[in-house]
Amino acid sequence: xxxxxxxxxxxxxxxxxxxxxxxxxxxxxxxxxxxxxxxxxxxxxxxxxxxxxxxxxxxxxxxxxxxxxxxxxxxxxxxxxxxxxxxxxxxxxxxxxxxxxxxxxxxxxxxxxxxxxxxxxxxxxxxxxxxxxxxxxxxxxxxxxxxxxxxxxxxxxxxxxxxxxxxxxxxxxxxxxxxxxxxxxxxxxxxxxxxxxx
Amino acid sequence: xxxxxxxxxxxxxxxxxxxxxxxxxxxxxxxxxxxxxxxxxxxxxxxxxxxxxxxxxxxxxxxxxxxxxxxxxxxxxxxxxxxxxxxxxxxxxxxxxxxxxxxxxxxxxxxxxxxxxxxxxxxxxxxxxxxxxxxxxxxxxxxxxxxxxxxxxxxxxxxxxxxxxxxxxxxxxxxxxxxxxxxxxxxxxxxxxxxxxx
DNA sequence: CATCCTGGCTATGAGCATTAGCCAAGGCGT
DNA sequence: ACGCCTTGGCTAATGCTCATAGCCAGGATG
Numbered sequence: 001x002x003x004x005x006x007x008x009x010x011x012x013x014x015x016x017x018x019x020x021x022x023x024x025x026x027x028x029x030x031x032x033x034x035x036x037x038x039x040x041x042x043x044x045x046x047x048x049x050x051x052x053x054x055x056x057x058x059x060x061x062x063x064x065x066x067x068x069x070x071x072x073x074x075x076x077x078x079x080x081x082x083x084x085x086x087x088x089x090x091x092x093x094x095x096x097x098x099x100x101x102x103x104x105x106x107x108x109x110x111x112x113x114x115x116x117x118x119x120x121x122x123x124x125x126x127x128x129x130x131x132x133x134x135x136x137x138x139x140x141x142x143x144x145x146x147x148x149x150x151x152x153x154x155x156x157x158x159x160x161x162x163x164x165x166x167x168x169x170x171x172x173x174x175x176x177x178x179x180x181x182x183x184x185x186x187x188x189x190x191x192x193x194x195x196x197x198x
Numbered sequence: 199x200x201x202x203x204x205x206x207x208x209x210x211x212x213x214x215x216x217x218x219x220x221x222x223x224x225x226x227x228x229x230x231x232x233x234x235x236x237x238x239x240x241x242x243x244x245x246x247x248x249x250x251x252x253x254x255x256x257x258x259x260x261x262x263x264x265x266x267x268x269x270x271x272x273x274x275x276x277x278x279x280x281x282x283x284x285x286x287x288x289x290x291x292x293x294x295x296x297x298x299x300x301x302x303x304x305x306x307x308x309x310x311x312x313x314x315x316x317x318x319x320x321x322x323x324x325x326x327x328x329x330x331x332x333x334x335x336x337x338x339x340x341x342x343x344x345x346x347x348x349x350x351x352x353x354x355x356x357x358x359x360x361x362x363x364x365x366x367x368x369x370x371x372x373x374x375x376x377x378x379x380x381x382x383x384x385x386x387x388x389x390x391x392x393x394x395x396x
Numbered sequence: 397c398a399t400c401c402t403g404g405c406t407a408t409g410a411g412c413a414t415t416a417g418c419c420a421a422g423g424c425g426t
Numbered sequence: 427a428c429g430c431c432t433t434g435g436c437t438a439a440t441g442c443t444c445a446t447a448g449c450c451a452g453g454a455t456g
Contacts, residue, residue: 226411226412226413227412227413227414228411228412228413238412238413238414239413239414239415239416242413242414242415247413247414248412248413248414
């Protein structure tokens with residue numbers, strides 16, 4: 001037996017790929033072991049449990065989301081940044097539905113939890129988007145949450161019954177961005193250019 | 199053995215209660231059988247499989263959501279209706295997180311699927327809310343989806359890491375409603391009364 | 397060359413969904 | 427009132443899963 005050369009990272013990455021193909025519920029140690037050409041108990045040398053595996057996939061996903069967001073927001077601000085952020089999130093979710101699903105339902109243990117840290121990076125990116133809208137500081141957190149709700153909900157609906165949204169998903173998503181943008185402008189007292197409504 | 203007097207409905211209701219207590223992932227035939235004072239195979243007399251049970255819980259939940267929405271929207275319109283709808287959804291989600299979670303990820307088979315019908319009722323209620331905002335007809339569907347995304351995302355975040363939102367969840371939710379309301383007013387060309395920003 | 401850590405394995409057990417097949421309770425027709 | 431048959435419970439058994447225990451080879455390290 002030629003020592004297949006696994007380590008925790010390779011196992012987690014393979015698990016993430018499996019999640020994207022089979023859904024997060026389809027991630028089992030048995031399936032993952034088969035994919036890696038290894039017997040199930042072997043995985044316990046790299047991962048503490050199935051739960052631990054899913055948790056690590058969640059960290060991976062959240063970190064990747066943070067990277068994508070940071071890249072997408074380079075040199076943008078205001079409505080531009082908002083659209084870029086939403087679009088980046090959406091692309092990630094569509095490309096990696098299983099990974100993203102792993103993040104929903106994952107909980108962090110403490111303030112030094114890597115998942116918490118990765119999650120904070122994402123939140124900070126969204127905060128940066130909002131900087132251009134002049135949201136009062138004491139409402140920033142609420143607003144960040146509202147945006148997360150939108151994207152999160154979109155992701156979940158996309159995965160669960162997105163198939164029946166037909167071909168106009170892009171249109172729906174663009175519309176959601178418009179709606180959000182106008183809400184943000186309006187709430188900060190700057191309704192934005194009128195007459196741009198089509 | 200005194201014929202415990204089960205039927206499909208009682209099993210599904212008990213399953214829904216279990217879902218609210220233990221999460222949708224905690225709904226197993228073994229656990230449900232124990233709760234009903236019955237052995238697991240018995241449940242197959244009332245339900246085709248575990249998947250079928252969860253599906254039926256989803257139908258129950260979607261129907262209940264539809265009822266709550268319909269009740270909440272009696273005699274309301276515009277911003278009032280929007281706030282009432284969001285609030286009703288939220289109350290349901292908080293009171294019955296497991297049931298609601300069953301609806302996310304459930305898929306319908308065809309146009310005569312009871313889940314599809316129940317789901318349509320909900321969509322129609324949201325459509326009624328939007329009637330007061332003057333959204334152009336060809337954008338109605340997109341807007342309905344955007345609202346669903348918000349509520350859906352809120353529900354999921356609430357369940358998954360709501361605990362760390364602290365005590366200001368109500369505030370966040372109200373803020374989300376405000377943001378949505380302003381977006382809707384703005385997009386339909388009616389920015390609404392200014393100076394109401396606190 | 398001996399030793400030890402690493403990373404694979406087999407064997408095993410517990411819990412789950414699911415199926416097959418049995419059997420009693422009670423309603424219903426005669 | 428009697429017998430039948432449907433209904434709704436059961437036990438037994440299968441096969442899947444995660445998970446643990448303990449063995450064993452290979453390579454690095456002294």
